[in-house]
Amino acid sequence: MTPLPFVRTAALGAFFAVGIVLHPQLVAEEMLHRRADDRPVIIAAQVQKFGVQRYDSKRLILFTDIPEKQAHELVGLVDQVWPQWEAQLGPIPPARDGRPFQLTGYVMRDPQVFAEAGLVQRAPSNLLHGVHKNYEFWMDDQPWDYYRRHLLLHEATHCVMMCGEDTNYPPVWFLEGMAEFFGTHDPQPKFQSGVIPPSAEAAHGFGRIEMLRNEAIAGNALTARQVTRLGAREFSESRSTPYAWSWALCTYLARHPATRNEFRQLCRERNGTRFQVAFERLQVAHPEVLGAEWEIYRDHLVYGYDLERQAIxxxxxxxxxxxxxxxxxxxxxxxxxxxxxxxxxxxxxxxxxxxxxxxxxxxxxxxxxxxxxxxxxxxxxxxxxxxxxxxxxxxxxxxxxxxxxxxxxxxxxxxxxxxxxxxxxxxxxxxxxxxxxxxxxxxxxxx
Incomplete structure (x- = not known):
């Protein structure tokens, strides 16, 4: 199936909202804490009058107007992906006040209902599909169960990766690529994120592999270095292919036997300046993996691609x-x-x-x-x-x-x-x- 257009997410919203620039110093102060939790207190009984229900898990408060069965499938996702976040990104920084990490998500079948309930006033006005701000995210409901889960994991990953007090973030291709990486999941038999879906039928609405195939046919295939040059402008101009390219590269680096350990360490670097320095070292250390072998992966990527066995x-x-x-x-x-x-x-x-x-x-x-x-x-x-x-x-x-x-x-x-x-x-x-x-x-x- 053709996926819905994937739009600008909160990583870009933050770039546009605060005008992020890299700090000039080569070594920044180590980030030890995450920013204060500024989520509003929402009384469930008040929003229920508008048909919005509240569901709770340890790591997520979910407000939604979708059917109860679908809501129960979503509310535990953040708890399920949490150990995989920490395995790849490192321990989530603690709050200065000791408050446990929790997000609030709004999954909207009818956005007008949420507007009437006063639940979207804090969201950026450019919401078309999914966006986040600090410890909250808003997303439209999706016609496919898989892609609904994917988008929730994508937005929640942004909240986690950008929760630190240091706002000198890594580059947008990486932020979006890792949000796509964690969003790409296999729910059975045991939840696993960061996978290459086994089939199009198992990942309805995803569509990234088809996008890359179409780009190759059109003569627009990118080198790995070109992917790393995709910035805020490219992600704002296209609602699909930059996300596909960033997903493909982050998945490749995270799963390739030659780079996965170094990339895991790189993922734990939350300061943008130090990230760039470390990523350049990775590129220098693995020129063939990011050059010749990337071309083979890029041009032959299919559902179920066996990166472990295909590695050269x-x-x-x-x-x-x-x-x-x-x-x-x-x-x-x-x-x-x-x-x-x-x-x-x-x-x-x-x-x-x-x-x-x-x-x-x-x-x-x-x-x-x-x-x-x-x-x-x-x-x-x-x-x-x-x-x-x-x-x-x-x-x-x-x-x-x-x-x-x-x-x-x-x-x-x-x-x-x-x-x-x-x-x-x-x-x-x-x-x-x-x-x-x-x-x-x-x-x-x-x-």
Missing amino acids: QFTKSQPLSGSVACEVDAARGWQGVGVTVTAGQPLKITASGRITLATTTKPWISEPSGISIRYANQQPIGRLQGAIQRTTPAADRPAGHWEFFDLGPACSLAAPATGTLFLRINDRSDSLSDNQGSYQVTVSTAP
Whole structure:
């Protein structure tokens, strides 16, 4: 389904309202406390006259006019995501008065009812979909249960990430990306946030993956660095794609085996100046993950994308001389051969062996030529494929780090570029976990 337009949220509202600028000092005073809780006292009996009901949990007071069953599903979400917030963002700063952390949320099926009850007077006037201010957030009801939960988690995450006394916040792409990260969830069997949804049907209204696919088709795919340059203007001008890009990058950094530990530490840096310095260090430390590998993730992202198995292990390689033998694992994505080649160098690549694909149904047995009854990436699944990570990226296309080519059981070819050779067994990006076996491959310089 096509999602509702995603609008400016409270992170942007705060930027526009107070004119945030980065502090000039390189080292700011450590933030030890969160700002004072300024929520108004609302008498439940008074708002019930307007059809607005109150629901309580430890971390959230919810005022809403949606049906009771849906309200009960929402009110416990902040309590459920709380340990995952603290695991990724670090302990939530304490209040100076010792008051426990709690939010007030307003989920509105009929905003006019809330206006008559006096519950939206504190909300910014630009509310179209969701917005937050300090310890309160307001959001429109949604036609899909999943997206209603997603939006509540998104707005609540803003409240948590921007509750400190230090208003020198990290950049907007990060604030919005992490709100999207925690909003993207799997409710069963045990609540988990920060996931890549397993299917479009399981995430009605989300739509971020479709947005990115459409951007790629239109030739508007972004590099990781371009995503980090998305600012308040871009988020205010588009109600969809900047959120999709920021979600994709934050999810990638938070889940990728090479960056997740460093990114977790980065997420705990609430001061914007120090965040920028630390993020630059992360980019310098992982140029291939944020360069060449980002292109593969970006261009092949699907529901259920297996980031753990798709992660590329970049190792030092030597120029190809003679021949080299390797195994290509069916349960992983692109795998380095350990050799570099030069453009035009004659290559001969042969493969043998049998692998098992899709063991959840009747096992499909494949050899390097692939199984032609099912395709992925316009090639039979199980087919051996090759790629060269270019030493010098091409500037004339979005995926400039790579040259891809088909191989099968035996192939002689001239290397299409200078760079490092990678191989993989073709399959969907969400279907690696039940694959078994490997191909035995020999790469040699052709006579």
